[in-house]
Amino acid sequence: MTDRGILFVFSGPSGSGKGTILSNYFEKYDDQNIKYSVSATTRAPREGEVDGVNYYFISTKDFDNMIKNNELLEWTCYCDNKYGTPLKAVTKMLDNGTDMLLEIETEGAVNVKKMYPDAVSIFVLPPSVTELKHRLTGRATEEKDVINKRIQTAIKEIGMADQYDYVLLNDSLDSAVEGFRAIVMAERFKTNNNKNTISEVLKK
């Protein structure tokens, strides 16, 4: 375990496969030391959703107060509901030495880096814009206009990739999963996260 938990921020355009990379990582590696952050939301709980597990379900008034008091690492609006990452819950886990994982969109990720410069940000790149178009069209659940809009958003997001610490090219799922694992492991070996280890080696 490192001296303090590491905050990993994971983003990528729709169709980049970021969700699949993470679910495959957790399936393949039993990594108990990294946890998904639980978001706060103003939307009503759906059947089976548990407060504090799936989300922290809070009122719009409470959410707005959190924004005002800088108690959210980042937040966003989606379909009239607000979603955000509560700073206190994340830092409490980090203090306990647990690594935290935020899967959020690009704008949120840039804000997290501003509020928490020690965050490690990873951007998932699709192999090409052409392949991304192919993947999004292949899903075929959306109108052409919606798909075109997603592609425009993706291009804008890829243009922000250079603000991240790492870029993970997802040209093969296996190599992207291994890449994510390598980044998580390597960050845990960073000297800044292991000052206690060094002094313990000297003491023992």
Next chain:
Amino acid sequence: MTDRGILFVFSGPSGSGKGTILSNYFEKYDDQNIKYSVSATTRAPREGEVDGVNYYFISTKDFDNMIKNNELLEWTCYCDNKYGTPLKAVTKMLDNGTDMLLEIETEGAVNVKKMYPDAVSIFVLPPSVTELKHRLTGRATEEKDVINKRIQTAIKEIGMADQYDYVLLNDSLDSAVEGFRAIVMAERFKTNNNKNTISEVLKK
């Protein structure tokens, strides 16, 4: 391949197992994109040693000129002979996109970071000073005085570990080899090493 090769600097006290980690890494993973740097030396070639492969064999006068002209990334004296890392040979390989590996002692490593701040430095930590004593005594090829001196040097070196980018605790050979691999892979995913990748994804 990254935009430019990465310079890895690998150090650790005598008995930390740094050489074994590297030889196991190259045995297990067929990593063709990282090469050992060839040192320059003033010592005479031994039987079978080839100039430009094992070492660049040069005269003391040439070596001293290289020092004077800042043409060595680092250098050291050992048994009346000088050994050093020629800057030009290293940067040529880096320019071609090949990662370079320097296995050097602590003082040299600190100097490399000064001359080439993009270098990625890794320090191999033994599990404890007690274990290090045990390993060095176990070899039993040296006098007690020599061993004690080595341990004192090791303690001094471990005290410099916090100047490295990464510390790799060698409490198990397997996990240290995996750790080294993770660091090499992760560094290859750093955004700074992949600006070309980002623009290619957008172009394609």
